[in-house]
Amino acid sequence: MAKTIYTCRECGGTNAKWLGQCPHCKAWNTLDETAAEAAGPATRNTRFQALAKSQPVTTLSQIEAADVARTPTGQEELDRVLGGGIVEGAVVLIGGDPGIGKSTLLLQAVDALSTQMPVLYVTGEESGAQIALRARRLGLPGTHVRVLAEIQLEKIVAAIEAENPAFCVIDSIQTVYSEQLNSAPGSVAQVRECAAQLTRVAKTRGCTVVLVGHVTKEGALAGPRVLEHIVDTVLYFEGDTHSSFRMVRAIKNRFGAVNEIGVFAMTEKGLRGVSNPSAIFLSTHSEPVPGSCVLVTLEGTRPLLVEIQALVDSGGPSPRRLSVGLDRDRLAMLLAVLHRHAGVACLDQDVFVNAVGGVRIAEPAADLAVLLAIQGSLRGKALPRGFIAFGEVGLAGEVRPAPRGQERLREAAKLGFSVAVVPKANAPKKPIEGLTVHAVERIEQAIEAVRGLG
DSSP states (O other): OOOEEEOOOOOOEEEEOOOOTTTTOBBBSOOOEOOOOOOOOOHHHHHTTSSOOOOOOGGGGSSSOOOOOOOOSSSSHHHHHHHHSSEEOOEEEEEEOOOSSSHHHHHHHHHHHHHTEEEEEEEESOOHHHHHHHHHHOOOOOOTTTEEOHHHHHHHHHHHHOOOEEEEEOGGGGGGGGTOOOOOOTTTHHHHHHHHEEEEHHHTOEEEEEEEEOOOTTSSSSOOHHHHHSSSSSEEEEETTSSSEEEEEEEEEESSSSEEEEEEETTEEEEEEOOOOGGGGSOOOOOOOTTEEEEEEEEEEEEEEEEEEEEEEEOOSOOOEEEESSSHHHHHHHHHHHHHHHHOOTTTEEEEEGGGGOOOOGGGGEEEEEEEHHHHHHOOOBOOTEEEEEEEOOOSBBBEETTTTTHHHHHHHTTOEEEEEGGGGGGSSSSOTTTTTESSSSHHHHHHHHHHHH
């Protein structure tokens, strides 16, 4: 009878018997029963062994630090997220919901790169004919794109050695299995071992490898968390499948900035980069409406203008506080600050806050725009046309500065905005043409400044 062990989906730790809680990472209900692997040559090697060539011990100051060479993918927004393009020997993990456009984007990138380097597209979820049909639908010639429909790791590695590509896509890592292991494809052991072997191939051969990963129902990448630690870059596809817009966000990047985003529009000819994503997140009101305030937020290195909408309505004995795209707990805190320091009470009111366009805003610089939108909805008075605001609001009612405030103001002025309420520390030293800036230190000053504009 084959011996079985229990492996954690989160950390990859093993245990001889099933437990409700993983003893390694303390996660609940994550132990899956798998067959114990025989101690063959492939399993005796650790998954991190031979990921790079051995180097002698060197003094840090004597190491030559040169910028890594990058090759553009032909998708400007994808290059932005990657940090400027692909890097030789890098391993990229990209995840997202089914049908959101991962395979479409990568097929477009492979086709564009095939004109300047050898490429290989390995598919484990579709046949070669299905890939060809997608390429025809997208209008891609594919004359230099090599395609392999295979899920066995050893055959994939042999094909990479034979074809010697400079860029390789594995779609997806959950379908690949190694014959050295007895467990099924997609299991923790298979995903971990296959990812480690492909990473070793990428580092030793200088081939850029892109791994497509499935996501769980919670939205996280499926498989062990060690997968994210092995690779160099982790990208997430975001967006509603019912919307034509998609966002690719960098969660980890050893060769570029994290939290950088690329914005794409899904068209009949595939994904196309959006050069001015602020247009997506701004509503086209013919006249200013109460409860609307434009925020200048930062996504990586890019300033974005996003419309924050608030609706304050009479509630019952238990008023609701709902937010879409913003932290609900922070909304409750801001309402308390608004009441205590500005005298604006919403105790018996339902408060709904939404970030237009489906964008998620995590930075606290959105606080001031949220409060001004709530105050405008409660009073039934619209903010003037061309108005923007940003700044963090503290529990004492102070308005704290936001990082890179000058860039935010310049971006707003470039898009035609004319009035801004910002923290005093973010006030520009030199006037910005076409933009009137009101610098405030407290939330009550911000509300008074807005009333003065009316």
